[in-house]
Amino acid sequence: MTKLSVNINKVATLRNSRGGNNPNLIKMALDAENFGADGITVHPRPDERHIRYKDVYELKPLLTTEFNIEGNSREQTFIDLVLETAPHQVTLVPDVTGQLTSDHGWDTIQHQEYLKATISIFKAAGIRVSIFVDPDPRMVEGAAAVGTDRIELYTEGYARNFPRNPEAAIAPYVEAAEKARELGLGLNAGHDLDLNNLNYFSQQIPWLDEVSIGHALICDALYLGFENTIQLYKRQLAMRSSL
Ligand SMILES: CC(=O)[C@@H](O)[C@H](O)COP(=O)(O)O
Numbered sequence: 001m002t003k004l005s006v007n008i009n010k011v012a013t014l015r016n017s018r019g020g021n022n023p024n025l026i027k028m029a030l031d032a033e034n035f036g037a038d039g040i041t042v043h044p045r046p047d048e049r050h051i052r053y054k055d056v057y058e059l060k061p062l063l064t065t066e067f068n069i070e071g072n073s074r075e076q077t078f079i080d081l082v083l084e085t086a087p088h089q090v091t092l093v094p095d096v097t098g099q100l101t102s103d104h105g106w107d108t109i110q111h112q113e114y115l116k117a118t119i120s121i122f123k124a125a126g127i128r129v130s131i132f133v134d135p136d137p138r139m140v141e142g143a144a145a146v147g148t149d150r151i152e153l154y155t156e157g158y159a160r161n162f163p164r165n166p167e168a169a170i171a172p173y174v175e176a177a178e179k180a181r182e183l184g185l186g187l188n189a190g191h192d193l194d195l196n197n198l199n200y201f202s203q204q205i206p207w208l209d210e211v212s213i214g215h216a217l218i219c220d221a222l223y224l225g226f227e228n229t230i231q232l233y234k235r236q237l238a239m240r241s242s243l
Pocket residue numbers: 007009010042043050070093100101102132190191192214215
């Protein structure tokens with residue numbers, strides 16, 4: 001069954017807006033686990049506008065589910081943070097400095113040497129590595145060649161096109177996911193997944209290992225409550241019907 005990793009960046013964004021500790025990020029992470037999350041994802045950025053490096057150090061010993069740290073490994077501070085906190089998984093994302101949010105995957109061919117070297121650092125420390133890629137079979141082949149354990153498919157394009165034409169929206173993702181399976185890569189997905197588009201994605205690619213979801217899930221929680229929302233997302237991943 002596909003795991004749900006709850007991205008708590010937006011909880012930190014809300015907390016930081018007033019400078020205090022409300023909402024309490026640690027409590028919300030632990031509550032997310034109690035409410036059924038299979039993991040917690042954070043994506044620290046150098047300006048610490050949401051998750052702070054200090055949060056990551058505090059979270060690690062307290063979490064009981066899978067901890068996934070996403071970020072830009074071109075920053076030495078990110079590499080140090082990951083090696084010092086030793087999460088279950090690190091997801092390498094080719095962010096550029098000052099980027100609003102992640103908006104593209106790795107070019108795994110152009111950056112082959114860099115990725116090989118960086119992935120080997122994390123793997124030597126016993127940390128599973130996933131790399132963020134666009135749904136392009138060539139990029140998936142490139143990912144296998146650099147030695148990553150998993151890929152994370154960047155799903156913003158799927159989410160954007162889903163309301164108009166679900167079949168067309170999912171097609172490149174199924175192709176990329178099949179390539180990943182053929183090459184023996186684990187498979188994650190994330191970005192803009194929500195209660196409307198998650199079940200279809202999950203049913204079309206049932207071998208998906210994990211989704212990480214933050215923005216929509218935290219927005220839904222404002223209306224539906226945090227516990228209920230996590231359960232609703234889990235249900236989308238569990239539901240199987242003849243489409
Ligand atoms: C890697 C990725 O897909 C992003 O979705 C990111 O982790 C989300 O975090 P932000 O919403 O803070 O950009």
